[in-house]
Amino acid sequence: MQAYIKLREGLSNLYSADEATAIAHEYIESLTGLKKMDRLLAKDDLLNEVQYTTFHKDFERMIIGEPLQHITGYQWFASYKFIVNNHVLIPRPETEELIQWLVEECKIKTAISILDIGTGSGCIPIAIKKKLPTANVTSCDISEEAITIAKLNAQNMNTSIQFIQLDFLREVHWKDLPNVDVLISNPPYIPVSEKENLDKNVRDFEPATALFVSDDDRFVFYRKIALFGLQKLNPNGAIYCEIHQNFAKETMAVFNQAGYSNIELRKDIYGNDRMLKVFL
Numbered sequence: 001m002q003a004y005i006k007l008r009e010g011l012s013n014l015y016s017a018d019e020a021t022a023i024a025h026e027y028i029e030s031l032t033g034l035k036k037m038d039r040l041l042a043k044d045d046l047l048n049e050v051q052y053t054t055f056h057k058d059f060e061r062m063i064i065g066e067p068l069q070h071i072t073g074y075q076w077f078a079s080y081k082f083i084v085n086n087h088v089l090i091p092r093p094e095t096e097e098l099i100q101w102l103v104e105e106c107k108i109k110t111a112i113s114i115l116d117i118g119t120g121s122g123c124i125p126i127a128i129k130k131k132l133p134t135a136n137v138t139s140c141d142i143s144e145e146a147i148t149i150a151k152l153n154a155q156n157m158n159t160s161i162q163f164i165q166l167d168f169l170r171e172v173h174w175k176d177l178p179n180v181d182v183l184i185s186n187p188p189y190i191p192v193s194e195k196e197n198l199d200k201n202v203r204d205f206e207p208a209t210a211l212f213v214s215d216d217d218r219f220v221f222y223r224k225i226a227l228f229g230l231q232k233l234n235p236n237g238a239i240y241c242e243i244h245q246n247f248a249k250e251t252m253a254v255f256n257q258a259g260y261s262n263i264e265l266r267k268d269i270y271g272n273d274r275m276l277k278v279f280l
């Protein structure tokens with residue numbers, strides 16, 4: 001228990017009390033393999049010498065804000081365990097809801113083709129492929145390092161997905177991407193000017209390319225996705241995307257101006273405007 005308390009206290013400057021407690025429990029569980037209840041029942045400190053050395057190293061990393069997932073190396077998402085590192089965004093629960101939306105609406109169709117834009121850890125295409133096994137799933141990302149992690153996750157989860165490394169913002173590359181029935185994306189959408197408002201663990205340790213867009217062109221990804229959709233979506237196709245909670249109206253306007261007349265907005269479990277489904 002001593003290590004747990006030390007960690008919880010060390011994290012209390014960076015996180016809320018609930019978050020610090022949850023992180024400390026999860027860390028000790030991943031270190032010892034023991035569930036919270038088993039640890040609570042044992043009165044003594046449970047760490048052996050090797051674990052203690054590891055704990056001290058990890059403690060120093062965590063109290064400067066390094067995310068737990070970078071220490072343990074994984075994050076659960078849609079009930080699958082994804083390998084993560086500092087080259088990929090740590091999968092968020094909001095994104096599970098976006099996938100849920102797509103899967104509910106597409107599960108009656110077989111052999112549907114889907115393109116995910118900005119794969120990161122691969123959490124979106126892999127979770128979709130798991131839930132829609134007949135779907136043909138392609139995914140792209142600008143980062144070579146992210147593609148490496150995504151491929152590793154796809155392999156670990158026995159899913160077959162085509163991963164393509166390219167810069168989606170450069171339209172010359174679109175010829176390398178397939179025509180599809182569905183587009184899905186959780187693109188970067190935080191204006192750099194909001195960087196200082198983010199938690200330290202996100203701001204200093206998660207990849208900037210996955211998070212930020214310039215203030216002058218904050219909807220650049222949505223504009224390009226809309227345009228790409230006009231060129232590459234099959235008839236009756238649809239786009240599902242995650243959005244910045246404070247810019248729902250503006251993001252919807254981007255699609256509307258591009259010619260999409262059907263735009264549906266949904267909130268996430270926290271009640272924030274978080275995702276759109278769009279079609280012509």
Ligand code: GLN
Pocket residue numbers: 092186187188189190202210211212242
């Ligand atoms: N939702 C993420 C966050 O809270 C941001 C994801 C993104 O920019 N696509 O940091």
